Amino acid sequence: xxxxxxxxxxxxxxxxxxxxxxxxxxxxxxxxxxxxxxxxxxxxxxxxxxxxxxxxxxxxxxxxxxxxxxxxxxxxxxxxxxxxxxxxxxxxxxxxxxxxxxxxxxxxxxxxxxxxxxxxxxxxxxxxxxxxxxxxxxxxxxxxxxxxxxxxxxxxxxxxxxxxxxxxxxxxxxxxxxxxx
Amino acid sequence: xxxxxxxxxxxxxxxxxxxxxxxxxxxxxxxxxxxxxxxxxxxxxxxxxxxxxxxxxxxxxxxxxxxxxxxxxxxxxxxxxxxxxxxxxxxxxxxxx
Numbered sequence: 001x002x003x004x005x006x007x008x009x010x011x012x013x014x015x016x017x018x019x020x021x022x023x024x025x026x027x028x029x030x031x032x033x034x035x036x037x038x039x040x041x042x043x044x045x046x047x048x049x050x051x052x053x054x055x056x057x058x059x060x061x062x063x064x065x066x067x068x069x070x071x072x073x074x075x076x077x078x079x080x081x082x083x084x085x086x087x088x089x090x091x092x093x094x095x096x097x098x099x100x101x102x103x104x105x106x107x108x109x110x111x112x113x114x115x116x117x118x119x120x121x122x123x124x125x126x127x128x129x130x131x132x133x134x135x136x137x138x139x140x141x142x143x144x145x146x147x148x149x150x151x152x153x154x155x156x157x158x159x160x161x162x163x164x165x166x167x168x169x170x171x172x173x174x175x176x177x178x179x180x181x
Numbered sequence: 182x183x184x185x186x187x188x189x190x191x192x193x194x195x196x197x198x199x200x201x202x203x204x205x206x207x208x209x210x211x212x213x214x215x216x217x218x219x220x221x222x223x224x225x226x227x228x229x230x231x232x233x234x235x236x237x238x239x240x241x242x243x244x245x246x247x248x249x250x251x252x253x254x255x256x257x258x259x260x261x262x263x264x265x266x267x268x269x270x271x272x273x274x275x276x277x278x
Binding site: 070071079081084088089090091093124125126179180 | 194195196197198199249250251252253254255257258259260261262267269273274276
């Protein structure tokens with residue numbers, strides 16, 4: 001049967017079908033793109049000397065300047081001490097020592113120009129002394145690469161992966177790994 | 182000790198400040214031949230023990246408001262005797278044993 005108006009019901013149905021296919025393709029394309037790039041992650045970029053690191057901003061509670069740190073006798077070498085953080089007791093750890101696992105290094109001095117990055121994960125919290133805090137970077141989750149096989153396993157376990165950012169590769173810290181002894 | 186507060190003997194063990202419940206202190210002895218060396222004998226409240234320290238700083242009374250739990254991250258990183266709390270005043274912090 002041919003429509004007198006020149007537009008057959010069959011054509012209408014086909015157009016509708018094509019429109020649905022097109023919508024599905026668009027949605028599928030968006031999903032595929034999301035799968036490929038992943039949701040964006042906000043990372044805090046900081047430095048120990050010239051070496052850059054990052055940590056997911058979702059685990060960063062605050063960034064402070066170090067104030068008076070009370071030493072703790074009998075504590076592990078990576079413990080710099082306790083800091084009075086507006087009436088809260090904050091345990092401050094020496095990230096440089098944690099990352100130099102097994103290698104004897106002098107304790108970092110908590111001088112005024114440094115920063116304490118307070119990281120929280122699963123109800124556990126500690127401050128990590130770092131030399132400088134550079135930036136907050138927005139990166140797709142897909143940009144996180146696995147830790148290189150060549151890195152010592154005891155050090156590699158402290159990282160979630162590596163990211164290319166700010167013109168260099170940064171080690172992305174694993175909050176549960178650095179918070180656990 | 183009164184309700185809601187604790188009297189502490191504060192010592193410097195050379196690495197940090199420690200606070201001991203005054204009621205637990207049996208005696209404080211000066212170690213001969215070691216200037217600035219002291220031995221605090223404890224055990225009135227529990228098992229007898231001795232603590233060597235460099236200096237006796239005095240006593241302080243902390244109210245309940247000035248006592249905080251020991252952060253887990255620190256507790257796990259202390260070998261030997263674990264503190265039961267942290268005393269926090271405007272100027273100082275003491276680990277309480």
